[in-house]
Amino acid sequence: MRFERMNRLKGFEMPTAVKHGIGAVQYLGEEVKNLGVDKLLVVTDKGVCAAGLIDPVVDSLNKAGVSFVLYDGVVANPPLEVVAAGTKIYLGNNCNGLLAVGGGSSMDTAKAIGVEVAHGEPVLEYECADGKKPLSKRIPPLTTVPTTAGTGSEVTQWAVITDPARQFKFNTGGPLIAAHLTVIDPELHVSMPPLITAGTGMDALCHAIECYTCHYAQPITDSVALLAIEYCAKYLRRAFANGQDIEARYAMSQAAMLAGLSYGSESAGAAHAMSQTLGGIIPIAHGPCVATMLGPVMEFNWMGEPEKFARIAQAMGVNTFGMSVDEAAKEAVLAVYELVDDLCIPSLADQGVPEDMIPRLAKEAFNDPQTVGNPRDIDVKGYEWIYKRCFDLVEPSL
Numbered sequence: 437m438r439f440e441r442m443n444r445l446k447g448f449e450m451p452t453a454v455k456h457g458i459g460a461v462q463y464l465g466e467e468v469k470n471l472g473v474d475k476l477l478v479v480t481d482k483g484v485c486a487a488g489l490i491d492p493v494v495d496s497l498n499k500a501g502v503s504f505v506l507y508d509g510v511v512a513n514p515p516l517e518v519v520a521a522g523t524k525i526y527l528g529n530n531c532n533g534l535l536a537v538g539g540g541s542s543m544d545t546a547k548a549i550g551v552e553v554a555h556g557e558p559v560l561e562y563e564c565a566d567g568k569k570p571l572s573k574r575i576p577p578l579t580t581v582p583t584t585a586g587t588g589s590e591v592t593q594w595a596v597i598t599d600p601a602r603q604f605k606f607n608t609g610g611p612l613i614a615a616h617l618t619v620i621d622p623e624l625h626v627s628m629p630p631l632i633t634a635g636t637g638m639d640a641l642c643h644a645i646e647c648y649t650c651h652y653a654q655p656i657t658d659s660v661a662l663l664a665i666e667y668c669a670k671y672l673r674r675a676f677a678n679g680q681d682i683e684a685r686y687a688m689s690q691a692a693m694l695a696g697l698s699y700g701s702e703s704a705g706a707a708h709a710m711s712q713t714l715g716g717i718i719p720i721a722h723g724p725c726v727a728t729m730l731g732p733v734m735e736f737n738w739m740g741e742p743e744k745f746a747r748i749a750q751a752m753g754v755n756t757f758g759m760s761v762d763e764a765a766k767e768a769v770l771a772v773y774e775l776v777d778d779l780c781i782p783s784l785a786d787q788g789v790p791e792d793m794i795p796r797l798a799k800e801a802f803n804d805p806q807t808v809g810n811p812r813d814i815d816v817k818g819y820e821w822i823y824k825r826c827f828d829l830v831e832p833s834l
């Protein structure tokens with residue numbers, strides 16, 4: 437922790453009740469009813485419906501007598517119009533609560549619909565940016581049911597929405613946007629294909645590592661981040677290799693939630709500054725994208741917080757006995773590279789990012805608010821080096 441950063445008031449709020457367990461979704465309807473909701477807008481995507489993941493949700497709601505309207509129009513990197521369409525359906529059907537079933541896109545869309553319903557204005561007015569308004573009203577009762585283990589949006593105090601006009605993914609957030617309840621059931625995760633398991637799991641690891649090492653870190657977020665790192669290192673390969681491994685699925689669902697808590701109401705660091713700005717320009721899946729960036733970002737950053745990087749190595753199972761702090765810190769970076777290799781994450785180039793975009797992407801990442809939290813001082817040149825490292829255009833520095 438740096439002294440100048442410690443001179444601000446730190447806080448931690450946990451507005452979301454967390455309920456979880458194998459088969460937990462069967463209790464969903466009763467839990468939603470306990471929030472005083474009797475007409476839900478269910479926010480999801482067509483993939484979740486086609487995979488049958490919505491079926492146990494519908495059964496549970498029906499059993500509890502909770503009526504609902506289904507909105508399955510969510511897409512990846514949800515744009516403003518997808519939010520607006522959901523808001524229209526919510527208001528048109530006199531709903532009094534929200535239920536998000538899916539990954540980060542569905543949960544963030546539901547949060548943004550909640551912002552529009554509560555404030556009576558487009559969510560764009562509540563972007564976390566100079567000249568925009570902070571949230572002033574709590575969103576209607578929102579329950580999140582994650583069907584991936586990664587984003588942590590089930591408990592985070594953020595929604596990320598795309599503004600197509602600016603090719604920009606913006607954040608809106610604070611405690612008022614958090615879900616009231618999350619029901620986490622790893623049985624909903626067993627049908628996730630390996631690439632999605634890998635990408636979303638690496639996103640969780642990235643949240644934990646970035647939040648553990650960033651300037652906003654504090655003891656309470658450190659504690660959840662470290663356990664999330666440990667779970668990812670221990671269970672992500674198993675969940676990737678054997679989707680039916682319910683123990684691994686359970687641990688990863690907890691890792692994602694714990695890593696989400698480590699966000700607190702703050703932000704992450706360079707890997708999220710890069711992946712978020714890139715995602716606004718190229719419609720790329722966030723998980724595999726951030727997975728390719730995490731190693732190079734850590735390679736750049738470890739010198740900013742060597743003790744913490746050394747502890748990451750330990751959490752990842754590296755035997756650091758006899759190593760200096762710097763040696764152990766570098767082992768954390770190597771352990772992440774090894775994990776990315778084992779999970780067969782495609783390179784950034786294979787994900788469709790052209791390397792001649794590096795100058796623009798570096799500049800956009802530098803301007804992202806999450807640059808501020810990065811553990812090592814970073815400028816546009818620093819981001820260029822990280823991007824070049826992602827494309828193997830520079831020599832490794834370790």
Ligand SMILES: [Fe+2]
Binds near residue numbers: 639643722
């Ligand atoms: Fe993320």
